[in-house]
Amino acid sequence: MRRVRTLPLMALLSLLVASALLAGCTTMPAAAPVEQAAATEAAPEEAAAPAEAAAGAALAPTAGGFPSKAIQIMAPANPGGGWDTTARLLAQTLTESGISPVPVEVFNVPGAGGTIGLAQLVSQNAGDPYTMMMMGRVMVGSILTNQSPVTLAETTPLARLTAEYEIIVVPANSPYQTMADLVAAFQADPKSIAWAGGSAGGTDHILVGQIAKAVGVAPEGVNYIAYSGGGEAAAAILGGQVAAGVSGVGEWADFIASGEMRPLAVSSAERLGALPDVPTLTESGVDVVLLNWRGVVGPPNLNEEDKAWLIAALTAANESEQWQEILATNGWDDVFQTGDDFAATLAEDNATISTVLKEIGLIE
Amino acid sequence: MRAIRWVALVIVLFGAFYLWGALQIRESTTYAAVGPRFMPNAIGIGIVLSGVWLFAFPGAPPAPDSPEAASLDWLSIGLMLGLVAVYIALFRVAGYVLATTLLLWGGRANFRRPPSSRARRRDCGGAVGDNLLRLFAIIAHQPAASPVGLLRVRLEGVVL
Amino acid sequence: MLPLRSFASLRLGVKVGAIQKEKDRLFGGDIWANLVNGFSVVLTPQHLLFVMLGVTIGTAIGVLPGIGPSLTISLLLPVTFGLEPISAFVMFGGIFYGAMYGGSTTSILVNTPGESSSVVTAIDGFQMAKKGRGGAALATAAIGSFFAGTFATLMLMLMAPLLVRFALQFGAPEYFALMLLALSAVTGLAGQSAPKAFFATLLGLGLGMVGIDLQTGQARFTFGNLNLLGGIDPVMVAIGLFAVGEVFWAAGTLKRTFEETVTLRGSLMMNREEWRRSWPAWARGSVIGFIIGVLPGAGATIASFLSYNAEQRFAKGKAELGQGAIEGVAGPEAANNASAGGALVPLLALGIPGSATTAVMLVAFQIYGLRPGPLLFQQQADLVWGLIASLYIANLALLVLNLPMVRMWIKLLDVPKPVLYAGILTFSLLGVYADTQNTFSMVLLLALGVLGFLLRRYDFPLAPVVLGAVLGPLIEQEFRRSLAISVNDYSVFFTRPLALVLMTLVIMSFLVPLFNAIWKASRRRAAVSAGAVGEIED
Known part of the structure; x- marks a missing residue:
């Protein structure tokens, strides 16, 4: 009797287990009865079938299979x-x-x-x-x-x-108009410039370290604030919580485009096509080039x-x-x-x- | 001495261990207003204090229905622990199917000791069925060549 | 799907002015017309199917310990490659809300929360189930989730720009104060013994220190083990202490004690009294959860604990909290769903993910060539408004699907205990494995299970450990960031207006219970000396 009463529940649980597992089967098309099946479980001969933008033919397997x-x-x-x-x-x-x-x-x-x-x-x-x-x-x-x-x-x-090259930005209402302004303030009182970026020892941190070295600031004077991920750092910059921010160029493109962040310099050797108005670090008198790949x-x-x-x-x-x-x-x-x-x-x-x-x- | 006072002593020891662990953290020369040891030190001291506090004020003796007073079946707990340990050890070696079926069966059986032969059979069947359901869901919609499912358990590691 | 190169031409050059202006900029005109448009996008059989699918999957993964919404969405991403973006996003929205609700079921019925955000629900929820009011607890969670989710979506729609400005006011000192406020919730979770609760909190904070220090990159408490470098996930702490610990506890006690069967008392639905008490808790939970959700540095777990904290101050039945007060379920469950909605505000308006789940959704946007952020509302109005409309539908679906299911879930109590516990154990182990692809995480889970068992044995409260593990790294990082930014000026916590308000709240919430205790103790002493013990019982 007891078991009979629990039957529907068991059925439901199995269903849930199954649906969770289905959720996990990354190549599982049945949950979504749509034609993406062709794209995800392409067998060799189907692969060339024009899914959407099927450009070339599939590479043939090696002799070893x-x-x-x-x-x-x-x-x-x-x-x-x-x-x-x-x-x-x-x-x-x-x-x-x-x-x-x-x-x-x-x-x-x-x-x-x-x-x-x-x-x-x-x-x-x-x-x-x-x-x-x-x-x-x-x-x-x-x-x-x-x-x-x-x-x-x-x-x-x-x-x-x-x-991706790195970019140095300041909040829109920051007193620093150019990289030279920022560097001057940095040299005058290194700790007054809080740099926001990704985790310690990452590319952002290394760039700040290289800038410090190039402009003659002792590395232990760098006030680097690590954030986990570009989003948190972006919030700190938009809110004016920190003096400057460092990140990959693409990450904050929208904020730069909408004028909420002011780009000061990029870490490439030459100006970037996407941001023709932003000078390079080298142009701004900081001899650093950094490429993050x-x-x-x-x-x-x-x-x-x-x-x-x-x-x-x-x-x-x-x-x-x-x-x-x-x-x-x-x-x-x-x-x-x-x-x-x-x-x-x-x-x-x-x-x-x-x-x-x-x-x-x-x-x- | 009451058991809880021994627990308090263990907590003090744990706090001391934690403080020792905090000492192992390298304080870098980078500028940092508050270094990486600050919070661990504070927590370590707090743990020691909480142990001392508990030792001094262990509270009223445990009520008869409190977990402290419950009589425990240590054999059963030990078996459960061993079962999970074996499961983890087997997971990569014997593969998902064998290991998980064993865990499901053992986990059930351990609650019924001594089990009737009927209960034992039912547990065994239940475990196999339960697991087969999962396995089926994992591989059902996979092309034979792609052995990965929710748990990304490679089928070549699975002994069927 | 605009290439980056053309962004320069979109440069608006306007300083952020009046809110209305900004609203227009973000939304591009009339909200209601947009919403109607959004519903017209979503109300197709195919999209409705995806919403339902999302809610079902979300609820299922919420129920299963260890498998969270972020893992599920990332596993589902490749499946959605071929779909139109809106189908995928309405499904993800459903998963998001569904998972927040689903976690409550096992918390309430078997005291084994599947996510860290439903830990606090287990406290009163499980006591309610023991009293035979499990049905009402599930119902208040479902209706509260619906209420909160709808509220959050409404706020998202009406106030996103304003809220974004508010969230940006939060710097490190404000976050620090907020985290301390959340930590003050332990005063209400303490149980009988203050030193035990003190230890439990510190233990949690201590577990949170393990791993690489974000600010300096140094390894802490890893003892040379590479696997510990990534830290100990609070979700794993919650599952280890509660679910695995519970299994060991059951293994030790089940055969000795004759487990009293839980009988249902009264109807499955909430009675009039329960309705009356749930309403204010839902409202409080919704507001708290939404605000916390909007802040990119907080999260659903913190929202649920803060809501519990609020219930302890304001609920009608606050004296009963901890012994199965319905407010203790209604508030936190509303809060964690509202925070899910709140987290979409910074995601959609700024492209800033506030949680693991929204971070995965950000990837999904990128895979479809979309860039959430200040320009998304203009460029992808159909998608954004479709998503908002689908969130309303997902909430409704959640209610429609889950309210009748209460009848089913309640039967979980009838599942033979051996089957139930073996299942919980297996799912917990496989769940953490799925998350990390590493058997070490199973070993860690086992260790945490043993810890949970021991803590239970000696009557330590478990919830503060989870709260500590969630808050530990946040409190520390924000504290250190505050002092680094202010160059070692401790006054920063009291000179910024918002931080000052929060700090005042923190001090009050730590001191008020203390004064209460002293006041009660002195009254009791006075009463005892007067020989009138009966009078002071309140």
């Missing part, structure tokens, strides 16, 4: 950040423009500036061509500050994809054939119209580099960043 199942991109951060966004846009491009014959999915391994994801990639996915990891220049820094036992030297660099690395011990396939797929994605449009929308630069060139960049950045981190006292 790779890939024969879904490829995963790990975003080594919580959903919602820069790596996660880039990973998802890349997965979307690879799948929707018909480059990959198999679905490409994104999963998140959050924590510690990506070093937890990195450790997992190296320890659990060695030789597994089905897992790639999104990463960027910031990870080079967090490996150093976190004293991560695993470094990028153990991974297989695949491709550098996007780049994002890229994709593979696990250790990939065989050459699979590696070549993945690089070919990423190259095709980079050349696709869809990706170029994504770059334009987000204000990202195309700094595509593959394999060994990318590895050289990694080594070079590692040297620069560890010098700056030592100077600003984050590592010994």
Whole structure:
């Protein structure tokens, strides 16, 4: 009798379990009876079918039969950040423009500036061509500050994809009209300038450290306020809580466009097409150029054939119209580099960043 | 001495451990008005004080219906703990299906000891059914080649 | 979908002037006409289906411990690639609200909150269930959620620009004061023993310190373990202490004590008295939750605790709080739903996500090539107004779907305990695994479960631990930011008007209970000496 009474509940619970699981099945089309099925579970011969913007034909699998199942991109951060966004846009491009014959999915391994994801990639996915990891220049820094036992030297660099320059802004009602004004005030009383940016040791912090060095302010005098994510920092700048803010160019484009933030300088070597009125740091008398990039690395011990396939797929994605449009929308630069060139960049950045981190006292 | 006073001593020890942990934090040379040790130190001192406070004022003796006075089946708790530990250890080795079925069955069975053979059979069947339902939902709509579902448990790690 | 390059041409060059002007700028004209337009976008069978689907999934993941709305939405993102944006967003809106409500069910019926924002609901909700009023508790949660969600959507629609200005007034000192105010809620969660509550709060704050320090990048309390660098998620603390701890507790007691079966008393719905007491709590919870939601640095958990705090001061049945007062369920449940609505204000108007879930929604916007922010209302009026309209519908769907389901949920009490507890254990473990892809998180959950068991054994209150774990990092970061920005000037907490108001509230909320206690104690002493004990019982 008792069991009979609980039957409807059990049925309901099963339903809930099932629906939650359905929610999780990333390639699960049944919950939404719409034609996106074609895009997400494209079998090789269906992939070229004109979904929406299916440009080219799918890459043929390698002689070794790779890939024969879904490829995963790990975003080594919580959903919602820069790596996660880039990973998802890349997965979307690879799948929707018909480059990959198999679905490409994104999963998140959050924590510690990506070093937890990195450790997992190296320890659990060695030789597994089905897992790639999104990463960027910031990870080079967090490996150093976190004293991560695993470094990028153990991974297989695949491709550098996007780049974003940094921008320095002040609130609309700030007394500082130009970078020179800000630098003058900074030199006069370093601590009076509170710089808002991302977490300590990240690209924003490193840029401020480099500016301080270039204008002759002692690194320990820098009053850097770390915020978790560009949104919180944006709120602090819009509310006039801090003197200046540092971030990637794209992040605050809207606030700059609507006049709520005043851009003072960008960290590129030459002025940016999107912001022709904003001088570079170098023009403003601060000799600093900084490029923040994002890229994709593979696990250790990939065989050459699979590696070549993945690089070919990423190259095709980079050349696709869809990706170029994504770059334009987000204000990202195309700094595509593959394999060994990318590895050289990694080594070079590692040297620069560890010098700056030592100077600003984050590592010994 | 009452049990709660021992608990208070453990809290004091924990506070001391926490303060030791706070000492291990590197104070960087970067300008920071208040450094990374400030709050941990304050919390550590607070924990020690709360232990001392509890030791001094342990309150009225526990009422007969309070959890402090409940008589506990330590064997059952130990089994439950062991079961979860085994589950975690097995999760990657034996795979999702075996491990989870074991946990579901063991979790049920542990509440009924000594179980009748009927209850045991029912638990076993229930666990398998329950788990099969989940597994079905995970793989039902997946093309054979994409082995990932909600839990992103790789099917190659699953021993069916 | 405007490329960045053309933004320069949109430069408005106007200084922010009158609110009305700004409103026009944001909304592009008449709100009501826009809303009608929004409803006309949403009221198609396909979109309605997605709203219902979203609410159902949201409720389900709210019920399941460990699986939160942000994880669900990020898992669903690829599925929605091929959909039109509006379909995806109405579904996400439904998930968002549904999850806030769903968390209350297991809190009330089995004392195992599935999210940190429903921890406070478990306190009075579970006591109500024990008294046989579980049905009424679920009903007040459902109706309160509807009420609060609708209120929040209305406010979002009418006052977004004004509210954005208000939220920007909050600098580090104001946030610090606000977090302290939330912390003062522990005075009401203390239970019998002050030192125990004091320890529980500090334990939570202490757990919150683990991981990398945001301001200096230094590792704290990680003892060389890479997995701890990311810190301990408060959601995991809530699940470990409550759900897993409860399973261990049940394993130790279930066979010894004959568990009294919970019988329902009275109707499943709320009675007249319960309605009368719920209304003011919903209203208070809605306002508090919405304001907290609008602030990008706070969140649903803080909203629910602050609402509980308010109930302790203002509720008719405040003496009964902790023993199953309906206000203790109605207020916090309204607050967490209202905060979900509030969090959409900075997301839509500024592109600033105020919570993990809105951060994922921001990604979703970007995937569709949209940029939430000051220009979204102009450029994507259909989408924004469609989203607002769908939020009204999602709220209604939540009520329609869940009120009849109370009858079903209440049967959760009849599920054989072994099956129930084995299920809770499995879901908790798999939930944290799904979130982090790492078996270490299961180990951590087990450790927290053991901790929860021990705390329960020695009668420590659990809710302050969760509150501490949520607030610890926030209090510390805002404190340090305040002092860094003011260059070590402690007066910053009292010289800014908004901070001063909040600090006064903080001091009052810590001192009032203290004075009350002293006052009562002295009256009791006086009464005892006068030999008239019976008189002072109040």
